[in-house]
Amino acid sequence: MSGTKTLEKISAMLPPYAEHLGIVADHMQDATPVLAFDFSKGVTGRPGYLHGGAISGLLEMAAVAALRSHLAAHRDTQIRLKPVNITVDFMRGGLEKRTFAIGRITRVGRRVANVTAEAWQDDADKPIASANMNFLLSAAEG
Amino acid sequence: MTSISEHAAALEKSRAASDRFDPSVFQGMMSRHGHSGHIGMVYHAHGDNWVELALPYDKRLIGDTDTGIIASGPIISLMDNATSLSVWTHLGKFRPQVTLDLRVDYMRAARPGKTVIGRGECYTITRSVAFVRGIAHDGDADNPVAHVAGTFINVEKFVA
Numbered sequence: 001m002s003g004t005k006t007l008e009k010i011s012a013m014l015p016p017y018a019e020h021l022g023i024v025a026d027h028m029q030d031a032t033p034v035l036a037f038d039f040s041k042g043v044t045g046r047p048g049y050l051h052g053g054a055i056s057g058l059l060e061m062a063a064v065a066a067l068r069s070h071l072a073a074h075r076d077t078q079i080r081l082k083p084v085n086i087t088v089d090f091m092r093g094g095l096e097k098r099t100f101a102i103g104r105i106t107r108v109g110r111r112v113a114n115v116t117a118e119a120w121q122d123d124a125d126k127p128i129a130s131a132n133m134n135f136l137l138s139a140a141e142g
Numbered sequence: 143m144t145s146i147s148e149h150a151a152a153l154e155k156s157r158a159a160s161d162r163f164d165p166s167v168f169q170g171m172m173s174r175h176g177h178s179g180h181i182g183m184v185y186h187a188h189g190d191n192w193v194e195l196a197l198p199y200d201k202r203l204i205g206d207t208d209t210g211i212i213a214s215g216p217i218i219s220l221m222d223n224a225t226s227l228s229v230w231t232h233l234g235k236f237r238p239q240v241t242l243d244l245r246v247d248y249m250r251a252a253r254p255g256k257t258v259i260g261r262g263e264c265y266t267i268t269r270s271v272a273f274v275r276g277i278a279h280d281g282d283a284d285n286p287v288a289h290v291a292g293t294f295i296n297v298e299k300f301v302a
Contacts, residue, residue: 042180043177060213083214
């Protein structure tokens with residue numbers, strides 16, 4: 001599958017919430033999608049800055065996309081994900097520019113997956129926020 | 143997009159009626175603009191040190207297409223705003239602050255179709271840090287969807 005096709009496929013799999021915030025699959029980093037959104041009214045908090053909740057939403061979508069990619073490559077069966085908790089740390093204000101995020105798998109076990117995610121703007125080495133998410137895994141019904 | 147002057151005007155207005163910060167006026171302004179309005183969050187109720195906001199169910203917030211359950215992001219936005227407003231309500235005045243961290247524990251999923259109420263409470267304020275906690279529920283406060291805990295940093299005396 002070509003790179004563009006892969007990104008289109010991942011973007012199409014993102015839920016309505018991702019679309020509502022303008023989140024798309026921007027590029028692949030190794031086998032993991034990097035998601036992004038542009039600055040818009042819909043993600044603005046205080047004037048001139050991103051809303052912390054919008055950044056959290058992008059981090060969540062990146063964590064889920066990373067986990068789904070991982071599961072698709074390593075498991076044969078359909079698996080349902082239930083978030084158990086999420087902790088978000090905010091390091092810098094999000095400015096009026098495009099924001100990127102990627103999820104990284106810490107561990108995927110039989111019952112639990114631990115995933116982290118980072119968001120940045122100009123420089124991936126200067127994250128604006130990071131998240132730690134734990135998911136419960138279960139077999140999808142039907 | 144919210145302009146700086148509109149923001150300042152809302153702040154002024156939120157003090158106008160009495161001298162105390164009024165979260166209903168401030169959230170009212172935020173609900174018309176930006177991210178809060180985009181996801182449909184509105185003011186619900188408040189007390190001395192707590193604020194409740196409501197997030198009506200909206201298909202555009204769905205995070206799991208198979209079940210219709212909304213994503214985690216909108217709950218975080220709701221609780222970020224509710225807890226942030228609870229700090230200013232507790233203080234009785236606005237002070238510039240940013241979220242340092244926020245943790246959300248999910249007891250269960252919010253039921254599709256139900257409005258989610260986010261209750262944020264500020265339980266301690268120091269000169270630099272405000273400590274907050276809260277719950278999100280979808281009708282019964284005794285059966286919460288989530289518990290949250292977080293901190294805000296006062297950026298009034300920002301070191302340049």
